[in-house]
């Protein structure tokens with residue numbers, strides 16, 4: 001991990017507060033991660049960016065770090081009945097139930113138009129109810145062109161089988177990651193569940209079974225009740241909490257995991273500002289994902305990518321990658 005003096009302020013001098021002066025040099029915003037070259041460390045998160053192609057007129061898909069598709073399963077999934085989204089004090093609850101078109105339709109209809117953006121990193125999020133389903137999806141996707149990496153969703157809190165069950169059980173996680181890595185022709189990112197006692201323990205297991213990178217966190221299991229009707233607001237009763245409410249917890253989990261493993265981490269959870277991104281990078285993330293913020297502003301990912309570049313310039317940061325893990329903990 002670079003020290004501030006070595007890495008961050010390479011093109012600048014430091015003032016009395018340890019800040020670099022404004023650099024005239026364009027900061028290097030590229031990062032590499034699990035064999036991928038990202039134009040920016042900011043990626044759109046799964047479930048909040050469709051299959052990517054829906055955003056082609058809104059976001060410059062090759063200027064952001066990439067995007068993660070909706071979770072893809074072997075068969076199409078209709079998802080839960082509405083209401084399946086509820087606003088909360090500082091975020092939202094969702095219980096979409098992994099609605100998606102299934103792997104065949106994804107390859108036939110959703111993937112080909114993305115060929116218009118050959119430099120975009122298309123990361124496919126994969127979900128299964130059983131290990132065999134995850135593997136079948138990976139094997140089918142291996143035959144398709146235009147995919148940069150897979151993100152294994154072992155952490156969805158909104159389904160009654162699979163999903164979080166894998167991410168919360170060390171033995172099941174180890175078996176699934178091992179099998180998925182053996183089947184995968186592409187870099188394998190494992191998206192961990194935050195609904196566990198020790199995230200560092202599970203991060204180590206995923207890394208030792210061959211994960212090329214980790215994504216964390218997914219949403220936190222939660223619920224909302226309407227006091228007038230005395231009913232749950234979500235048809236599924238419980239759902240996943242995302243948005244600014246979860247940021248401090250997600251940040252702590254990224255910090256703990258980054259200290260436990262040496263593979264790169266994609267940090268996420270409640271990012272809405274450039275400063276949020278910098279916090280995740282300092283905590284040890286190599287890149288970040290932005291999810292709920294795209295609901296409020298569909299251009300959020302690109303806006304934040306531009307904002308992060310300005311932040312680096314105004315803080316004299318020559319290479320954004322030098323922020324990763326550069327947290328300074330004062331000692332007495």
Ligand SMILES: Cc1cc2nc3c(=O)[nH]c(=O)nc-3n(C[C@H](O)[C@H](O)[C@H](O)COP(=O)(O)O)c2cc1C
Pocket residue numbers: 045046047048070071094096098125153156191217218219241242243244246268269270271289290291292293
């Ligand atoms: C409506 C919605 C749908 C989501 N669907 C998925 C999904 O299919 N697969 C997955 O791994 N994560 C899914 N997520 C989780 C996000 O990718 C992300 O991990 C989480 O929301 C935390 O980031 P945020 O606070 O920036 O939204 C979904 C989140 C939301 C809000």
